[in-house]
Structures are given as structure tokens and as C-alpha cells.
Amino acid sequence: MNEDEILKRSVLTGTHLLEGNVAMAEGCIAAGCRFFAGYPITPQSEVPEHMAKRLPEVGGVFMQMEDEIASISAVVGATITGKKAMSSTSGPGFALMQETLSWANLIEMPIVVANVQRVGPGSGVVSLPTHGDVTQIKRGGNGEYEVIAIAPNSCQELFDLSIEAFNLAEKWRVPTFILSDAWLGHMREKVVIPEPEEIKKRIVPRPEYIPKENETEGRPQIYTIANKDFTEFNIPAFPPLGSKNFPYWWITLTHSQISGMITETPSVADNTNMTINYKISKNEAKISIVKRYELDDAEIAIITYGTPSRSALEAMKACRKEGIKVGILRLVTVWPIAETAIREVAEKVKQIVVPEMNLGQIAEQIERFAFHTDGQRIPVHRVSHTAILHTPKEIIDKIREIIQ
Amino acid sequence: MSYSAPRGKENITPHPYGTNTQMYKLMGFPFTMFCKGCGYGSIAQAICRVFKEENLQEELFPFIINIGCYSSMPTVLPGKILMTLHGRGIAVATGVKMANPKLKPISIHGDGDLLSIGTNHFIHGARRNVDMIVILLNNNIYGMTGGQHAPTTPMGSKTSTTPYRYGEKPIDSVELAKVSGATYIARWNTSTMREFMKSFKKALHHKGFSFIEIVSQCPTQFGNKNALPKALDGFNFIKNNSVRINKAKDMSSEELKGKYIIGEHLDIDRPTLWDRKSEIIEKLKEK
Structure with missing residues (x-):
């Protein structure tokens, strides 16, 4: 099989009705992922199932390892050998991976890990969504490190942003995470997959190592x-x-x-x-991706990410009908925290509302930047749940409450 | 850790096989960090010799080094070396092998590394028959961390964490490898280095999961605590406690208690993990 044929096989061009987990797997294959190692855990089991079927078709290797520790170790092994590789898991498995993720960060390995989050702590509730692992993603391992994390909110985005996750990993040489959740992973939606040529334009390939002229043998420049x-x-x-x-x-x-x-x-x-x-x-500022909705004249900003951003959009529309000036700043990349964008929004608005599926892990971060230019603090209101997706009404009620 | 040659030894003539090592290539002088009387130096030399005698293409036989006393072994090893976390070598090697099937990873482990924290990966690596070599350097103790009880420590030995000599039954790595499905298994000790070299050569050409255990003396940690303070004491203790496999056949289990059965334990052929994976990939190419 030549390269074109493999590319054609790796991109299933057309309009499909896909489950979130499957859309994510397809996105990763399209991005050039050729090695997957994982371990079954609800609610992400569809990812390894789909990878097992699809990867050999494009000349890739699927491995079901003995545990998550082995999975992530194999992913690092495959990446260091030159393949684009990924793993996927849920909260408890992600905790097991921390040891190796910390190592991967130290040696700047461009790996991708998807975390289809489920309610914790402990074994938790296997089928309910949460964003409880948001802090664990960069503060779970030993030592300090910064990562990139992307939070899609629909099946189409699970496909598109998976490609983006691989690109960011390659570009910045850092472990990159896809933050999905139990509901997003099991939801079925329309997914439009473009032509292979267009996907090819979007992909950032693994840069090839070219030895320097004055390089000592066996001592290449491998670190930033x-x-x-x-x-x-x-x-x-x-x-x-x-x-x-x-x-x-x-x-x-x-x-x-x-x-x-x-x-x-x-x-x-x-x-x-x-x-x-x-x-x-x-x-x-170069890494983070944000989406802005009606922020120009907004007095209240909803800052949100992942699945709750869908409820927030509905809430914004309803509030605008009532004449309340609400805008949304959606953090597509949760980590690194989009400091510049948040400061920019905070300067203009009077209040900030943060609907999150945890008890304020990102709200804490937003509070660091919620100031006017004159130093006046802006209140950051949390709409928190740990196992429930917000209804638009809840967010609207909160907004009504704070404007009184 | 210092990278300058020891004072007065700048012009020392390296060992004939020393020129093959990492540290010689990088720094221009041989350098080891092992304790006095440790058996790991001779094992490293044996590996260097095999690499030179076989004239191997170094980048195709990468070493995977884990965490233990032998973590400083790369200074006296040839070839390319990837260091991994404590006990994860076989899992990393599985990824390496699947990403580039031309490579044959050689994973070097200690007893705590392979038989305690990494046992899971060992069992499953052998079960899958990943085409790789696992070398277990067994010194019967956790040396680097200060001489704690290891899963291979003989019954009744004194260690930092067994001050009252209580005993846990030690694990037999060869038997574990056998039941897990390894396809080449051998065990040697520091007094049988030539046989180890032969085994290592065989493993290099063997297709499948090869496992070689080598029992070494540890004068600093195990020896000092168990009345074997000199290198030769430990060396002889292991030598006298070893039984050749052909002799062991006629001995009762009572007589074999606490003995190391040395020799080639198994050499069979079985399809490797990559054989199966590539078969599927080739089949799907036709479609």
C-alpha cells in the first residue's frame, strides 16, 4: 500500500451518524495515529474496540495491554520509536497513568491521551459525566509540568479537535489530552468528515531529525x-x-x-x-484556542468548556431574548489556562458565571485573572455539579439571581 | 556524579572491550559506578564482548534500562540506551517493537524491578511472546535503596527490612517465565560467564521472548548483612548453591531447597506477537 492509499483508508469521507467515542477514534486515525495501547474501562471502551478494528486496516497496531500503566508505557515506547501514538482511558485508569505521564512530560514526548471522564472519586459512577479530572490532568503526577488539554463539546468537534490535539502535541512536543466525558462519549451525532486531501492539509507531521554539523556523535540536541x-x-x-x-x-x-x-x-x-x-x-496566547459568542456588548460573561458549554449557549440565547446582555467565552483548550483571553473579557464585563461539572476547578483559575484594569475585583459565580449536566434553566436562574 | 576521569588515571589504557562502551565513546575513558566486588561489571563486560564478537548493528539492538543498582550500567554498555521507569521496561519494549519490528529490544532488569513492581508486565510480555530479550540481574536484595528485602532474598536472610530474619518464600523467576510462556529460558551465575555469553548469543538469534537470569553476589548490601562481606564469599556462596540442570533432574525437592538450578531451561519456537499482528495487517492490505 502506498501513502495515498493509506491516507484514503484512514479518512472515512462522508456524512456519518457516529458515537462520540468512535468519532474521536476516527479523528485520531485521520490525524496519523498508528499505535494505540489501552485497557477496557467504561465509558471509553468503544475507543479501543473501534481502534482494534480500524488500525490494522491502515497498517497500524492495536494493543490491549495488561493495565493502564503498561498502556501508557507502550505508547511512550512507540512514540520514541517514531510513531504517532495514543491511549484512552477514564478517571481511575488515568490515575494509574500518572507516573509515566510525568516521565513523558520530562522527556517532552508528543503523546495523546483521551480521558473520557466518569464520576469519581473511587470507582464512582461509571455512566455519568463529570469534569472532575481537570486538575488531575496536570497536577496528578510527581513534579511540576504544564500540559495541553482540549475539551470538545460535540461529536463533530471530537473528530476535528482530535486532529488538533495531535498537531499541538507535535508542535509543542508535550503530552496533549482530549477531555471527553461519559455523556459526550456515548452521544450520537452527525459528523461530517472531509476529503483526505483536506485532512492532509490540516495534519502537522512529525518533524524529521536533521543532525547538526558540529554535533558530537551520540549526543544529539533532543531537548528544548x-x-x-x-x-x-x-x-x-x-x-x-x-x-x-x-x-x-x-x-x-x-x-x-x-x-x-x-x-x-x-x-x-x-x-x-x-x-x-x-x-x-x-x-x-499562541497555544490556547477560545471561542467568543456575543462578548462585544456583554455585561455578564459565561466562561465555560466541554459539555456544559452547550447548555450555556442555550442559556445565552434565552437571556438575550429577555434583554440581559450575556456573552460566552468558551475555552476550547482548558490547559494552558487562556490567561490573555480571560483578562480581556474580565476588563469589559461586570460579572462572570462559570458553569462547571466539578466544584470550581477552573473557576479557581479564572478568579486569578478576574480584575478590571483599575484593580477592582469581579465576582466569579460558580454553577457547580459533579455528576449532572447543567440545564440551560439553571444557568439562566443564576444569571437572574446575580443581576438583582 | 562527576564526568572527569579519576585523578591520575587520565591516561589509563582501557580494557580491550572497554572501548565499546558509552562512557568511553562520550568521554574518552572507561567509567563504572558499581561497588567493589559487584558482579554486574563482569556481566556488562560479557555483553560488550558479545556485541563485539557478533559485530551487531548497535541501533537495531537497543537496551531498555530500568531503575535499580544496574541503572548506572549504561556507562559500561555498548549500543543505544533508553532508560525507563521502575519496572516498566517490558511494556515500553512492547511499544518499541510494535512501532519498529526491525528492532530487538534488550530489557535489563533487577530482581525488585522485574519480580516485584514489574511482574505484571513480565508475565504478559512472556505470554504475548514479544520478540525481545529480558536479562534479570539477580543480586537477591534491593541494593541501591539500602539493602531491603527483595522477592528473591533467600529464606532467613537478614536485610534492612527483615532485621529479625523472618522469611518470605522467594520467587523462582525461571518457573514463572516457563508458566507465563517465554520461549527461551536460561539461568546462570557470576561463575559461569562463558555460558552466559553463549546463552546471550543464542537469545540474540532466537525469535521470541528470551529470558536469562544471572545470579550475582552483592558484597556491599547482601554480603555485609549476611556474613559474606568479601566478593569471593558471595561468589562462592552462589557457586556452591548452584546445581546444573542435568544433575538437578536426579535430585529430590528436599535436596534442591534453596539451590539455584543453572543451565538452559527451555528453547522452543512459537509465533511471536509481531508475527500475529503482521499477519492481520497483510491480510487487510488485500481488501
């Missing part, structure tokens, strides 16, 4: 190097395992970003941690 103030970052491609340029020794310990070797020098370890964190957080 930042300038002194951490404002510019040189993110290099890495040579895959099995190629002649692969470093002699690629370690899991904290390393020097320049030599790639073990370090116990405090300033070098400090630099490594700053680089991998600031690479994402200081480039927040």
Missing part, C-alpha cells in the same frame, strides 16, 4: 532550550529509537537540557523544570 528570560524556546525534533542519531543514553532522570545527561546541580535541574513549564505557560 530556552533563552535566559524564558521568552524564546527552541523546540527540536528528536531522532527516533532505531536510528543512528539516537542518543547513546536517553535517561528518565532530571537532565541538563543542553547535554541531555544526568545532573545533580541545582541550577541545571531548576533550568530544566522552568523550561518544560514555561514552554507551555508563557506561550499560552
